Amino acid sequence: MWKRLRQFLTFSIAATLVAPGALAEPAAKTLFGSRQLPAVMKPAAHGFYSKGCLAGGIAVPTDGPTWQAMRLSRNRRWGHPDTVKTVVQLSQDAQKVGWNGLLVGDISQPRGGPMLSGHASHQLGLDADIWLTEMPERTLSYKEREELGATTMLATKNGKLDQSRIGSAFTQETFGLIKTAAAYKQVERVLVHPVIKAELCKREKGEGAERRWLHKVRPYWGHHYHMHVRLSCPAGSPQCRAQAKPRADDGCGKEVKDWLALLNPKKPKVKVKPKPKASAKKKPVRRKPKPQITMAQLPAVCRAVLNGPQPAKVEQVELQLAGGRAVVPQAEPVPTPQINPFNPFNKVTLPKFRPTANDG
Numbered sequence: 382m383w384k385r386l387r388q389f390l391t392f393s394i395a396a397t398l399v400a401p402g403a404l405a406e407p408a409a410k411t412l413f414g415s416r417q418l419p420a421v422m423k424p425a426a427h428g429f430y431s432k433g434c435l436a437g438g439i440a441v442p443t444d445g446p447t448w449q450a451m452r453l454s455r456n457r458r459w460g461h462p463d464t465v466k467t468v469v470q471l472s473q474d475a476q477k478v479g480w481n482g483l484l485v486g487d488i489s490q491p492r493g494g495p496m497l498s499g500h501a502s503h504q505l506g507l508d509a510d511i512w513l514t515e516m517p518e519r520t521l522s523y524k525e526r527e528e529l530g531a532t533t534m535l536a537t538k539n540g541k542l543d544q545s546r547i548g549s550a551f552t553q554e555t556f557g558l559i560k561t562a563a564a565y566k567q568v569e570r571v572l573v574h575p576v577i578k579a580e581l582c583k584r585e586k587g588e589g590a591e592r593r594w595l596h597k598v599r600p601y602w603g604h605h606y607h608m609h610v611r612l613s614c615p616a617g618s619p620q621c622r623a624q625a626k627p628r629a630d631d632g633c634g635k636e637v638k639d640w641l642a643l644l645n646p647k648k649p650k651v652k653v654k655p656k657p658k659a660s661a662k663k664k665p666v667r668r669k670p671k672p673q674i675t676m677a678q679l680p681a682v683c684r685a686v687l688n689g690p691q692p693a694k695v696e697q698v699e700l701q702l703a704g705g706r707a708v709v710p711q712a713e714p715v716p717t718p719q720i721n722p723f724n725p726f727n728k729v730t731l732p733k734f735r736p737t738a739n740d741g
């Protein structure tokens with residue numbers, strides 16, 4: 382009798398533990414999005430740009446002599462030390478081409494990983510969005526950094542974007558900024574709007590090897606108010622998966638033409654109104670929600686990154702400048718509050734986030 386009861390209880394508890402749905406682990410974006418500080422570990426990018434995480438991330442300080450970080454509430458100023466150093470280096474080198482300084486957009490979450498909103502990539506701490514608007518002379522307030530709209534580089538017509546023409550906001554300095562970023566050895570590619578790519582192709586007067594940087598600048602949707610700078614897998618990241626290299630030519634020919642044709646389809650000369658069919662009632666299209674990335678789909682090491690120790694203070698994980706040179710700080714690790722991912726009553730604190738139209 383007791384044996385039977387014990388068997389029954391054991392079975393019931395086991396059944397509860399594996400009950401589908403009720404005890405499922407939250408999506409990886411919920412877990413990674415709840416971490417406010419990085420994992421103090423040897424810096425490494427694990428996985429792919431759109432499916433991975435970041436160990437040993439550091440932050441670009443909110444303010445520097447040659448940059449200001451934007452959208453601070455998102456807490457996405459974190460990256461692999463090589464990325465943060467590159468951003469700071471770009472902010473300094475940009476001044477040599479007459480660019481006052483950088484407005485730094487999203488890099489990654491403190492531990493990388495999928496995000497609660499926006500971006501499919503930016504998961505390894507190797508992607509950085511840099512605004513194509515110069516840093517102003519004055520220091521922007523927190524509110525301004527949240528709300529200031531980015532300026533498009535495209536021409537506008539009756540308040541609408543013209544997807545076929547460059548606008549007056551694009552200058553020779555903008556050209557210099559993008560060229561400087563693309564020329565860095567560690568930069569693997571730079572994403573910009575096809576119209577911007579066409580403009581870069583036109584403005585680069587050099588020939589042969591002097592045009593080589595252009596092959597790294599890739600045309601892509603959006604990206605008309607910021608550029609997306611992507612670094613190659615850094616040293617010490619054996620689990621980082623490289624992206625296929627862009628073609629070696631400057632990409633100024635057919636590729637740009639095809640993109641522009643795609644963005645600006647030719648309208649038929651005579652408009653033919655299709656006759657509505659009485660019988661064909663349109664059923665409302667139900668879109669399936671995108672499947673969310675689970676912890677199991679990320680490299681196994683990402684769980685250790687999620688739960689790894691955190692720094693005692695945020696200042697310990699912000700890049701420092703010593704005589705203009707970037708110095709990666711040493712952090713003292715303390716335990717990170719654990720998330721019990723299988724506890725359905727577990728409260729995950731989400732960072733405050735206000736979406737904007739400028740998500741790229």
Ligand SMILES: [Zn+2]
Binds near residue numbers: 510741
């Ligand atoms: Zn981006």
